[in-house]
Structures are given as structure tokens and as C-alpha cells.
Amino acid sequence: MKHISILASGNGTNAENIIRYFSNEKNAKVTLVLSNKPQAKVLERAASLGVDAFFFDRAQFYETGEVLMMLRRRETDLVVLAGFLWLVPGDVIEAFPGRIVNIHPALLPRFGGKGMYGDRVHSAVLEAGCTESGITIHFVNEHYDSGDIIFQARCPVLPGDDVDTLASRVHALEYEHYPRVIGEVLIGAGNRQ
Numbered sequence: 533m534k535h536i537s538i539l540a541s542g543n544g545t546n547a548e549n550i551i552r553y554f555s556n557e558k559n560a561k562v563t564l565v566l567s568n569k570p571q572a573k574v575l576e577r578a579a580s581l582g583v584d585a586f587f588f589d590r591a592q593f594y595e596t597g598e599v600l601m602m603l604r605r606r607e608t609d610l611v612v613l614a615g616f617l618w619l620v621p622g623d624v625i626e627a628f629p630g631r632i633v634n635i636h637p638a639l640l641p642r643f644g645g646k647g648m649y650g651d652r653v654h655s656a657v658l659e660a661g662c663t664e665s666g667i668t669i670h671f672v673n674e675h676y677d678s679g680d681i682i683f684q685a686r687c688p689v690l691p692g693d694d695v696d697t698l699a700s701r702v703h704a705l706e707y708e709h710y711p712r713v714i715g716e717v718l719i720g721a722g723n724r725q
């Protein structure tokens with residue numbers, strides 16, 4: 533069985549959706565959820581679904597290597613970022629080559645980079661007057677939102693959209709596609725070992 537570990541900073545609706553999806557799969561499960569925010573809703577969501585969920589701080593991620601140790605101890609096959617806002621350090625990237633994925637709520641390479649997350653992304657898309665937006669699932673490297681793109685899906689930006697209406701259309705795409713793409717990457721990750 534393959535082990536998925538999720539890193540998330542916030543609400544965790546994607547994390548919950550991924551946990552539920554893989555709870556029905558035989559070959560892979562989410563076995564660990566880690567958050568850099570002690571009060572993040574994602575920790576509650578994971579725990580209530582029976583998945584081990586822990587907070588970690590900046591030192592444990594960037595200095596002491598404790599997060600990397602936790603990922604290794606769980607025999608993590610794939611690290612999934614789901615609304616995770618910190619840059620992933622080099623030792624973690626090196627430990628999981630081609631085995632860390634992220635989802636971004638817009639069509640990269642536009643509207644990515646430091647500080648571009650969640651509603652800020654949707655605001656920027658609306659301000660730019662785009663007629664479409666979407667999601668980008670990509671491999672993670674040491675820079676924000678710039679790893680190789682695995683999958684994109686598009687949705688319209690409609691007249692009268694605000695951040696909330698656009699966010700909910702983009703979230704629907706995330707829920708539809710992210711678990712399936714994770715499953716496909718896991719199969720690829722298996723082949724690389």
C-alpha cells in the first residue's frame with residue numbers, strides 16, 4: 533500500500549476530499565496530515581476522519597529536519613500540498629524527487645509566486661479581467677509555483693463574479709481532479725522506485 537502525507541495550512545477542504553477519496557481505495561491511503569498552523573481546521577478534519585494529524589513549527593521544517601523524519605518514518609510515497617503556504621526546503625525536495633505535488637487555484641504560470649494563494653489569486657484574476665481561470669497541479673521544486681505542470685483544468689470567469697463565486701467554481705475543479713491526478717502520480721512514483 534502506498535502512503536500519502538498531506539501538508540496543509542488552512543481550512544483543509546481539499547485534504548478532506550483527498551482523505552475520503554483514498555479511504556475507498558485499496559492501494560493508497562492518506563496516513564499523515566501535517567500543518568504549520570496550530571489552529572488550522574485541516575487538523576480537526578483529518579483527526580475526525582481517523583488520520584494522524586500534527587502541527588509543526590518553522591524550526592522543525594527548516595532547521596531540525598523533524599518534518600522530514602516524520603515523512604520518512606511514515607514511509608511516505610507521495611507528499612501532497614493542499615493549501616500549504618510555506619516554501620518546501622531543499623532537503624525535503626531532495627528526499628522526495630518527483631514525489632511532491634501542489635495544487636494552485638489558477639492557470640500557472642500566471643497568478644503564481646510568493647504571496648499568491650487562496651482568495652488573493654482569485655482577486656488578481658478578476659482584476660486582470662480574465663475570462664477564464666482554473667487549476668494547476670504541478671510538481672514542487674524549491675521555488676513557488678514553478679515546478680513541472682502535471683495537469684490543468686479550466687473554468688469560465690463569468691460577468692458579475694466576485695472572489696467567492698470564482699473560488700467556489702475553482703474549488704469544484706480541485707475536488708473533481710486532484711485525488712485522481714494524485715492517484716496517477718502515485719502509479720508513476722511507484723515505477724520510478
Ligand code: GAR
Nearest residue numbers: 543544545546615635636637649650
Ligand atoms: C485551494 O484553493 C488551493 O488551491 C489553494 O488554497 C486553497 C486551499 O483550500 N492553494 C494555493 O493558493 C497555493 N498557492 P482548502 O484549505 O479548503 O483545501
